[in-house]
Amino acid sequence: MDVFGPFLSGLAMLVDPWLLLLVAAGTIWGCVAGALPGLSASVAIAVVLPLTFVLGPIESVGILVGILIGTGYGNSIPAILVGVPGTPSAFLTAVEGFALHKAGKSGFALGSAYFATVSGQWLSILLFTIMVVPLSQLGYVFLSPEIFALHVLGLTAVVSLTGKNIVKGLIAVLFGLSISFIGRDPVNFVPRFDFGIPEFRVGIEPIVFVIGILAVSEIIRSLRQRYQWDSLSTEFSAKFPPVRSLGRLLPATGLGTLIGSFIGAIPGIGSTPAAAIAYQQARLVSRHPEEFGNGSPEGIAANEAAQSSSNAGELVPTLAFGIPGSAAMVLLLGAFSIHGLLPGPLLITRNPEMLHAAIAGLLIATITLAVVGWPLCRLLLRVALLDRSVVLILAAVLTLVGAYMLNRSIVDVFVMLAAALIGYFMIRYGFSTAAAALGMVLGVGLESNLRQGLLLMDGSFVQFLSRPITAGVLLLSLALLVYGAFSTWRLAKRDRRESQPAPSHVE
Amino acid sequence: MDRRVDAALAVLVVALGVFLVVASFGIRPGSVPDPFGSGGLPRVAGVMFIVGGAVLAGRRAVELARGHGRLAPSEGKDDEPGFPASGWRAIHIWLALVAAGIVLLPLGYILTVLGVTFWTLRIMRFGSIRSALLLASIFSISSWALFELALGVRLPRGVLAPLIDLIL
Numbered sequence: 001m002d003v004f005g006p007f008l009s010g011l012a013m014l015v016d017p018w019l020l021l022l023v024a025a026g027t028i029w030g031c032v033a034g035a036l037p038g039l040s041a042s043v044a045i046a047v048v049l050p051l052t053f054v055l056g057p058i059e060s061v062g063i064l065v066g067i068l069i070g071t072g073y074g075n076s077i078p079a080i081l082v083g084v085p086g087t088p089s090a091f092l093t094a095v096e097g098f099a100l101h102k103a104g105k106s107g108f109a110l111g112s113a114y115f116a117t118v119s120g121q122w123l124s125i126l127l128f129t130i131m132v133v134p135l136s137q138l139g140y141v142f143l144s145p146e147i148f149a150l151h152v153l154g155l156t157a158v159v160s161l162t163g164k165n166i167v168k169g170l171i172a173v174l175f176g177l178s179i180s181f182i183g184r185d186p187v188n189f190v191p192r193f194d195f196g197i198p199e200f201r202v203g204i205e206p207i208v209f210v211i212g213i214l215a216v217s218e219i220i221r222s223l224r225q226r227y228q229w230d231s232l233s234t235e236f237s238a239k240f241p242p243v244r245s246l247g248r249l250l251p252a253t254g255l256g257t258l259i260g261s262f263i264g265a266i267p268g269i270g271s272t273p274a275a276a277i278a279y280q281q282a283r284l285v286s287r288h289p290e291e292f293g294n295g296s297p298e299g300i301a302a303n304e305a306a307q308s309s310s311n312a313g314e315l316v317p318t319l320a321f322g323i324p325g326s327a328a329m330v331l332l333l334g335a336f337s338i339h340g341l342l343p344g345p346l347l348i349t350r351n352p353e354m355l356h357a358a359i360a361g362l363l364i365a366t367i368t369l370a371v372v373g374w375p376l377c378r379l380l381l382r383v384a385l386l387d388r389s390v391v392l393i394l395a396a397v398l399t400l401v402g403a404y405m406l407n408r409s410i411v412d413v414f415v416m417l418a419a420a421l422i423g424y425f426m427i428r429y430g431f432s433t434a435a436a437a438l439g440m441v442l443g444v445g446l447e448s449n450l451r452q453g454l455l456l457m458d459g460s461f462v463q464f465l466s467r468p469i470t471a472g473v474l475l476l477s478l479a480l481l482v483y484g485a486f487s488t489w490r491l492a493k494r495d496r497r498e499s500q501p502a503p504s505h506v507e
Numbered sequence: 508m509d510r511r512v513d514a515a516l517a518v519l520v521v522a523l524g525v526f527l528v529v530a531s532f533g534i535r536p537g538s539v540p541d542p543f544g545s546g547g548l549p550r551v552a553g554v555m556f557i558v559g560g561a562v563l564a565g566r567r568a569v570e571l572a573r574g575h576g577r578l579a580p581s582e583g584k585d586d587e588p589g590f591p592a593s594g595w596r597a598i599h600i601w602l603a604l605v606a607a608g609i610v611l612l613p614l615g616y617i618l619t620v621l622g623v624t625f626w627t628l629r630i631m632r633f634g635s636i637r638s639a640l641l642l643a644s645i646f647s648i649s650s651w652a653l654f655e656l657a658l659g660v661r662l663p664r665g666v667l668a669p670l671i672d673l674i675l
Contacts, residue, residue, distance in 0.1 A: 054658050164582045171520055171559045174552050178527060181552075185545040188537020192545060193530065216604075224597045225590040226631060389631040393600075394646060397624055400604055401650075404611060405660055413608040421601055429508065429516055430582025447548050451541045459542045495580040 006352065007129045010359025019062055022055070023364035026063035028372065030070020030365075034086045035078055035380040036391055041071040041087065041328045046215030047395045049207065049331055049338075050402025057339040058357040064332050065315070065361030066368070069121065072271070072308040073369055076113040077377055078384035080300075081106065086384065089271040089307040092279045092299060099295035111241040112249055112297040113304045114373050120257040120305030121312075121366040127261040128312040129359060135320035136348050136355070144453030145464050147345055149473035151446040154323030156477040157267040158435045160484030164491050165430055169484065172431040175422075176213075176439025177446070179204055186448035187455075199411040203444075207334035208403045210437045212416035214327050217423025217433055219396045223389060240374060252282040252298040256305030263306075264313020270326045271310040278306030315358055321345050324441070327434040333441055338406070344445060508581045510567045517563035524556025596630060603627050615665020616655075620647035 013019055026048065033044030044067050052060035075086030080097030093113060100109035142150070159169035182193045183203025194200035256278040263274040282302035283292045292299050314325030315332075322344035324330040333343040341351055348355040403416040423433045457463040465471060531546035531553060570579065586592040607623035614622070624643035633639055654660040664671050 051654075051658070054660055167559050167562055168582065171556065171563075174555055174559070175523075178523070178549070178552055178556075181549050185534075185537060187541060188539050188545055190535055190537045190545045192534050192549070220597045220601055221584065223600050223627075223631065224592045224594060225586055387633060390628065390633055390642070393624060393627045393631065396600070396604060396627070397607070397620055397646075398650070400607060400623075401611075401616065401620065401654075401662070405654070405662075410608060410612060413611065414605075417601065417605055417608060420604075424597065424601070425516070426583075428583045429513055450548070451543050454542050455539070461542070 003130055003133045006133055006355050007126070007359055009352070009356040010363060013058070013062075013356055013360035014363060019059055019360065020364055022059050023062040023066040023361050024368040026066030026361075027070040027365040027368040028376070030067035030072075031074035031369075031373075031376055031380060032070075032383050033067070034071030034074025035384045036386065036388060037078060037084050037086055037384070039086075039388070039391060039395070040215075040218065041068055042331060043215045043218060043395055044071055045328055045331045046211045047398050047402070049211060049335060050399070050405050052335055053338055053406055057336070057341060057351075058353055058360075060335050060339065061332070061354060061357040062361035062364065064335055065311075065358055066365040068311045068328055069308065069362065069365035069369065072311055073113070073117045073304075073373055074380055075307075076117070076300075076304055077110070077380040080109045080113060081377075081381050082384060084384075089275045089310075090303070091272070092275060092303040095293065096296045096299040096303075099293075100297070100300075103295055105295070107239045108241045108245070108297055109295075109300060110374075110377050111246065112300040114369075114377075115246045115249060116253045116256065116301035116304040117308045118366060118370045118373065120253050120260070120309045121362070121369070123254070123257045124261045124309030124312040125359065125362045125366065127257070127309070128315060128362065131261075131265060131313075131316045132320050132348070132355065135316065136345070138320075138345065140349065142345050142469070143467075144449040144456055145467050145470040146473070148446060148449035148453055149470045149477070150321050150323055150345065151442045151449065153473050153477045153480075154267050154317070154321075154442060155435070155438060155446075156480045156484075157269075157323075158432065158438050160480040160487075164488065166481070166484040166488045168429075168431045169435050172426065172433070172435040173439040175431075176436035176441075177443040179209060179436075179440045180206075180443025180447070186444050187451045197411070199409060204415055204440075205407060205409075205412050206337055206441055207331075208406065208412045208416040209419045209440050210330055210334050211399055211403065212419030213423035213426070213433050213440075214330065214437050216396060216399055216416060216420035217427060219392050219399075220420055220424050221427050222392055223396075226389060248287075249297060249301040251285060252278075252301040253305045255282055255285065256302040257309045260306035260309035261313040264310030264325060265316040267317050267323050267325050270314070271307040274310040274313070275303045275307040278302040312362055315362075319348050319355055319358060322347055322442075322445070324438060327437065330434065330437045330441055337441075342445075343441070508579050508583065509577055510571055510575070510579045511577060513579065513582075514564050514567035514571070517560045517567065520560030521557050521564065522560075524553045524558075524560060527553030527556060599630050600627050603630065611665075612663050613665055615667050616662035617647050617651050617667055618665060619663075620650065 030044055033039045045064055075090040076093045079085040079090040079094035080101055083094050083098035085091045085094045097109040155173050159166060159173055182200055185192055191201055259278040260274045263269055263277060279299055279302050282298050283289050286298050314329050317323045317325050318329040318332060324333055336343050400413060403412045406412055426433050453464055527549050531549040534546040537545050603623055603626045607619050611619045621643045624646050625639050628639040651662060655662050
């Protein structure tokens with residue numbers, strides 16, 4: 001099996017100046033978006049996603065991967081200099097980095113984040129290639145029952161590993177699945193749930209629904225509040241630390257990269273838990289554990305290496321099986337569908353250039369960060385202190401126009417806005433919008449593989465479910481559901497205990 | 508989190524489930540018979556909605572009956588502490604976006620984007636009327652130039668069509 005062939009093919013794409021420019025621009029936009037608290041990778045991608053319609057699929061994948069990598073770096077700047085993480089995965093960078101900044105060691109903190117992100121990224125690209133190529137070969141042995149089981153695994157992983165209430169998570173998945181019923185039955189092409197609207201006869205455009213429920217809903221939720229950073233200063237002094245002082249960061253960086261790459265590859269977990277686990281492990285192996293919590297550069301390195309390498313990790317199930325590893329990956333799959341590519345286990349075996357494009361995107365984004373990452377710090381701090389409302393409003397307007405531009409249909413705009421309103425209430429009341437988006441994206445594939453699989457098995461559920469890989473993956477899904485139910489019960493018990501008044505002591 | 512609103516949402520989920528089950532029986536069968544059929548998965552989803560919604564609604568009903576009060580620990584994403592929050596502001600912004608969708612084709616891209624950007628900036632009390640208008644104007648014209656002129660994406664021209672045709 002040729003594992004490094006795709007890597008070399010991705011490397012060969014670097015000679016395309018247009019691709020270089022696009023991915024570099026995407027990376028810088030990702031850095032800017034990551035630096036703005038409240039603007040997640042999903043929103044950053046959603047704003048650009050409709051524009052990728054005018055680009056080719058390779059450029060689209062490259063630019064979206066660049067945005068992802070950029071947000072992973074940009075979020076560390078306000079975390080270190082202001083104590084506010086740009087995205088939740090930089091929380092521990094904020095703890096350690098802000099302490100170093102207050103102690104006058106801003107340069108060391110920023111340099112540690114920069115070093116860990118860039119060096120961790122190089123290693124994670126290799127790990128990504130080593131993981132995704134063998135896994136994608138499994139697509140050849142997968143029939144409809146196995147693909148159905150993988151879809152179920154992807155959905156249950158998101159439901160079980162995120163959110164406080166598994167029942168609400170399952171309802172969210174079902175909601176997304178129900179939206180995928182609109183249009184034509186994927187096996188018989190019988191019209192369903194089109195309510196007499198001609199545009200609904202071919203189904204709801206997945207990407208506009210996903211952008212609405214994931215990104216625009218979050219923007220509207222954020223605009224509930226008005227933010228002010230007037231009292232914070234943009235002045236700081238930071239020199240890049242001596243290279244030899246960064247040597248002590250190598251173990252934490254390596255550990256963070258390994259943990260981020262492997263944990264990021266598990267659908268539904270994401271960069272925040274990966275970063276937390278890497279931080280915890282780095283503390284255990286550190287020669288200076290007393291520094292953790294008080295300004296540890298190794299803590300920053302582990303956190304940053306893990307969250308940046310988890311981006312490459314999330315690409316593994318997304319490209320190998322068509323199971324998005326995170327909300328941002330759901331949007332990436334949407335980008336494939338814009339270009340007529342069907343997400344699934346055979347995506348990269350049928351379209352290997354998508355894998356090469358992802359690798360090229362990772363490489364170019366890393367080179368861009370290596371070149372401009374350090375000089376960007378000052379600019380990103382100014383960006384972080386911008387009026388967040390303005391950026392969110394401009395992003396919302398751009399996504400509205402982008403939804404129209406996809407198919408030049410005003411119905412798409414209203415679908416997006418309806419999804420945004422529903423998503424807003426879902427976020428407020430604990431229903432996972434990522435689960436709903438995933439349900440919608442995987443819904444057609446899940447139903448068609450279930451029904452076609454049953455036809456293959458002559459209608460026998462026993463034969464369908466007793467195939468070894470199918471049974472194994474479905475059992476894993478069941479285990480995840482049980483784990484999720486247990487977590488829900490434990491959280492509810494804790495909430496009940498905390499809401500009871502403390503017993504009074506009678507003397 | 509308001510228990511009553513959460514319970515109402517759960518009842519809505521049950522209603523959605525009932526709708527799916529009832530509507531699924533109206534889907535005509537296809538030419539390729541399979542064990543599930545065209546209405547099978549919607550029916551299953553509907554039943555799961557009914558069960559899930561009933562569990563959530565029942566939980567809140569029991570809590571309210573036991574006198575636990577209106578407020579429950581939040582299961583959703585909370586507002587960031589220290590900054591004023593208003594649900595009506597969020598809905599107002601959404602309504603502004605809906606209005607933009609309605610007028611996008613008749614008014615055209617430039618005027619719609621200018622109008623909705625200005626309106627939503629004012630909702631967020633950004634700067635003065637003049638600065639909001641200036642920012643909205645710069646944004647609408649520069650984004651139009653980026654999409655229409657640089658990327659070649661044809662945008663709705665609306666009432667400014669004669670002027671834009673003249674320019675182009």
